[in-house]
Amino acid sequence: MAYVTFADMIRRFGTTELEQRAPGAELGVIDVERVQGAIGEAVAEIDGYVGTRYPLPLTPVPALLGRLAGDIARYRLYDDASSEEVRKRYEDAVRLLRGIADGQVSLGERPGTPTTPHLAQVVQQPGNALFKRRPGGGLR
Template sequence: MYATEQDLYLRFGQEIENLKSMLPEESSIEEILQDAIDEINGHIGGRYSLPLPNVPTNLKRMACDIARYRLYFQKPSEEVRQRYEDAIYFLKRVADNKAHLQIISETDQTIIDDQPKNAPATMPIGTTYKGGMFNDAVLDMMPSIK
């Protein structure tokens, strides 16, 4: 988890208790936090291998902001809405490789951001290229050096 109920209370205090009291009986803060985590993973999952090895502090803050916004099932304040939109904007920038989460290695305290997701840089040997300007049929017509 990127954030806990305790993190919400530490950041927003009594406001969370007030919002919690207005939740429908079948809802819980844990569900709201899970929704926030799913939303975050939807943005960063294409770039980072999940689960993350550790949670950067900025991601914990964004998870709290998103969960707080979701706790307002009625109209949120302008400040709550703006913090949510800022978090989503940052996550979109992370997904587009224009911002970084600054994930720190627990062993040597170095940044391990942007490690490849084990995707090959080129096509494996023996595969056939199916698209683009020079497909196999075009390449077969070209003279070869033998």
């Protein structure tokens, strides 16, 4: 499942940037497969973190993950030549994903996911007391 689409990438980052980062065979054409590949890598990275805390696939998809997927896919398109801004947004996305995986950041209440930790249940059975009262008072 994609958290971000090709159209989302164009809307967020513009056709000019995508033409530069994923140039097609002709001038002014975007290599859609390359962008889709970067989106796939972003989804896999997000699922690696989020899947430790939430059952996948997520339905509905939290909007936060769409933003993070866009930033991660954009970073992947830059290969080794990312700008400071692109790198920082990627690092911020990973930091937030780690917070989600560690339980410090919530994606909200998700169906099938416990929202409170499970506590051990204490069962008391008559006749199995560790301490008994003495006839004159006190415990023995």
